[in-house]
Amino acid sequence: MHTILRAIVEPGFFSSYAVQLAAAFGGVVAVIAAGIGVFTVIRGQAFAGEALGDMGSAGGSSAYLIGVAPIWGFLGISVAASAVMELIGVQRARGRDLATGVVLGAGFGLAALLLYLGMSHPGTTGEIPTILFGSIFTLSSSNLPIVLTLGAITVVTIATLYRPLLLVSVSPELAAARGIPVRVVGASYLFALSIAVALADLTIGAILSTALLVGPAAAALRLTSRPHTAILAASGIGLGCTWLGLLLAWDSYYWPPFRHGWPVSFFVVTLVLISYLLSGLRRRGGSGSGA
Amino acid sequence: MSAPALQVESVTVELGGRRILDEISFKLPPGGLTGLIGSNGAGKTTLMRVILGQLTPTRGHVQIPGADRRRSVGYVPQKFLLDPDMPLRGRDLVALGLDGHRLGLPRPDRVRREHVAEMLAAVGAESFADTRVGRLSGGEQQRILIAHALVSRPPLLLLDEPLANLDLRSAREVVDLLATIAREQRLSVLLSAHEMNALLPAMDRVVYLADGRAACGPADEVVRSDVLTRLYGHPVEVLRVHGRVIVVAGDSDEAEPSHPHHHHAEAF
Numbered sequence: 001m002h003t004i005l006r007a008i009v010e011p012g013f014f015s016s017y018a019v020q021l022a023a024a025f026g027g028v029v030a031v032i033a034a035g036i037g038v039f040t041v042i043r044g045q046a047f048a049g050e051a052l053g054d055m056g057s058a059g060g061s062s063a064y065l066i067g068v069a070p071i072w073g074f075l076g077i078s079v080a081a082s083a084v085m086e087l088i089g090v091q092r093a094r095g096r097d098l099a100t101g102v103v104l105g106a107g108f109g110l111a112a113l114l115l116y117l118g119m120s121h122p123g124t125t126g127e128i129p130t131i132l133f134g135s136i137f138t139l140s141s142s143n144l145p146i147v148l149t150l151g152a153i154t155v156v157t158i159a160t161l162y163r164p165l166l167l168v169s170v171s172p173e174l175a176a177a178r179g180i181p182v183r184v185v186g187a188s189y190l191f192a193l194s195i196a197v198a199l200a201d202l203t204i205g206a207i208l209s210t211a212l213l214v215g216p217a218a219a220a221l222r223l224t225s226r227p228h229t230a231i232l233a234a235s236g237i238g239l240g241c242t243w244l245g246l247l248l249a250w251d252s253y254y255w256p257p258f259r260h261g262w263p264v265s266f267f268v269v270t271l272v273l274i275s276y277l278l279s280g281l282r283r284r285g286g287s288g289s290g291a
Numbered sequence: 292m293s294a295p296a297l298q299v300e301s302v303t304v305e306l307g308g309r310r311i312l313d314e315i316s317f318k319l320p321p322g323g324l325t326g327l328i329g330s331n332g333a334g335k336t337t338l339m340r341v342i343l344g345q346l347t348p349t350r351g352h353v354q355i356p357g358a359d360r361r362r363s364v365g366y367v368p369q370k371f372l373l374d375p376d377m378p379l380r381g382r383d384l385v386a387l388g389l390d391g392h393r394l395g396l397p398r399p400d401r402v403r404r405e406h407v408a409e410m411l412a413a414v415g416a417e418s419f420a421d422t423r424v425g426r427l428s429g430g431e432q433q434r435i436l437i438a439h440a441l442v443s444r445p446p447l448l449l450l451d452e453p454l455a456n457l458d459l460r461s462a463r464e465v466v467d468l469l470a471t472i473a474r475e476q477r478l479s480v481l482l483s484a485h486e487m488n489a490l491l492p493a494m495d496r497v498v499y500l501a502d503g504r505a506a507c508g509p510a511d512e513v514v515r516s517d518v519l520t521r522l523y524g525h526p527v528e529v530l531r532v533h534g535r536v537i538v539v540a541g542d543s544d545e546a547e548p549s550h551p552h553h554h555h556a557e558a559f
Contacts, residue, residue, distance in 0.1 A: 038378075042374070042376075042377055042378070044374075159395065159396050160394050160395060161394065162395070162396050162397070163387060163390060163391050163392070163393055163394070163395075163396075163397060164391060164392060164393075164394070166379075166387060166391070167387045167391040167392075170373065170377065170379060170384065170387070170424075171368065171371060171373075173366075173368035173370075173371075174366070174368060174387075174391075174436075174439070175391070176345060177343055177345075177364070177366035177368070178388075178391055178392045179359075179392060180391070180392050220378075221376050221377075221378050222376070224378055225378050225379070225380050225421070225422070225423045226378060226379075226380065226383065227378050227379055227383060229378075230378040
């Protein structure tokens with residue numbers, strides 16, 4: 001048993017402080033992003049989530065340029081972008097892709113400028129890939145209180161709004177007939193989403209954050225017909241992919257031919273894709289009746 | 292006689308300078324099935340939105356017993372398209388009818404579960420209550436939506452064109468179901484339709500809308516040539532053929548013989 005474990009887990013994995021810290025950050029963020037992602041998928045706002053994530057590259061690089069922690073840049077730009085999307089009509093089905101596309105275009109323009117400025121800044125080679133593709137092994141423990149606070153805000157928001165948000169996501173008409181303020185609920189959800197995306201930007205990178213948001217949720221929707229089980233399943237899949245990704249990234253230091261660690265984000269995103277494909281097999285095999 | 296389940300008094304709605312509803316007045320007693328009949332653009336949806344409290348009339352008002360309108364009126368919208376991948380069973384949607392407006396996570400509750408099961412049984416939806424709503428047929432979804440609207444026990448149920456996308460058999464089943472529930476639970480049901488024949492055998496009353504005005508009463512007293520002629524403001528004839536009703540623009544001096552069916556005529 002011990003030898004098997006030794007073969008899978010290369011030496012030093014469990015005892016490394018960097019790994020423990022990365023597991024804590026990655027775990028918290030995966031559970032929150034994947035859980036909230038269930039609502040993102042059923043509301044058909046995956047594109048909005050992608051846009052908010054991509055905008056993070058502008059936020060992260062601007063945070064770097066003005067000398068604050070990247071999380072503030074990710075958070076600031078994500079919340080601002082979601083507010084703009086809300087104002088120009090992301091709640092209306094027809095305005096949704098347009099609002100998102102307009103914000104995304106502007107965000108990439110800003111990112112192009114800021115990344116360029118960041119690169120021409122003296123002595124800054126390692127920062128840009130970190131912003132785009134994540135930095136989970138290099139996060140300092142000083143980030144932990146911020147990440148936990150932001151995580152708690154999103155969890156409390158979603159738990160409070162759970163039933164109205166579900167009904168609004170199913171049918172705005174049914175929700176309105178029950179006196180639920182459809183727009184307020186939608187905007188609050190978008191706010192929680194923007195925080196979750198900022199957290200995912202921090203751990204697996206601005207460009208890859210959608211994978212963690214949408215992938216586990218999409219897989220979970222194939223596995224269960226109940227909303228709260230879908231949220232738990234998505235969080236579990238997100239957590240599993242992240243922790244397994246950390247392990248593989250650690251192991252990859254020992255892999256031939258380079259003997260040079262591969263990025264964690266690559267493993268996480270790949271594992272998310274694999275779990276999505278596996279969930280498809282299960283549905284086809286498991287319940288042919290379609291129920 | 293107890294208080295009416297719905298009282299609409301001189302409701303006038305003007306939108307963008309156009310008069311959509313013109314001095315509409317009628318009363319629905321508790322219990323019974325009422326058809327809100329009219330062609331497209333007659334003002335059916337506008338009237339429903341006024342009753343739901345989503346639109347404030349320019350003049351007039353609507354009276355519904357009970358302080359909280361969201362609990363006094365059950366509503367089934369016309370367009371209901373749900374993605375088949377939406378992780379929501381019929382049972383979950385009915386439960387949201389009970390407490391979907393409440394904040395916080397739902398707690399496991401035996402009374403709540405029994406309430407939902409009872410309602411599912413009342414609409415005959417037990418056999419498909421655990422299937423995703425998005426994978427149900429139109430008629431099955433209609434039953435789940437009726438259970439969703441009724442589970443909070445409102446005295447009034449509004450349905451916007453519930454038969455529009457159903458085949459003939461499903462439409463008849465839904466009408467029979469509504470008539471039964473209306474009778475057994477003393478529920479007042481108001482459903483809109485542009486086609487009245489599917490409703491004729493079950494309907495206790497009709498509110499006939501034309502050009503923003505209304506005539507209300509038992510179908511035999513309203514769906515008559517003289518009443519509808521007065522309502523439309525020009526000659527209209529009601530024909531009864533094999534137990535079906537056909538409303539056509541009647542012959543008058545102005546009517547062209549080659550166009551017997553006027554634009555508003557209902558021919559089925």
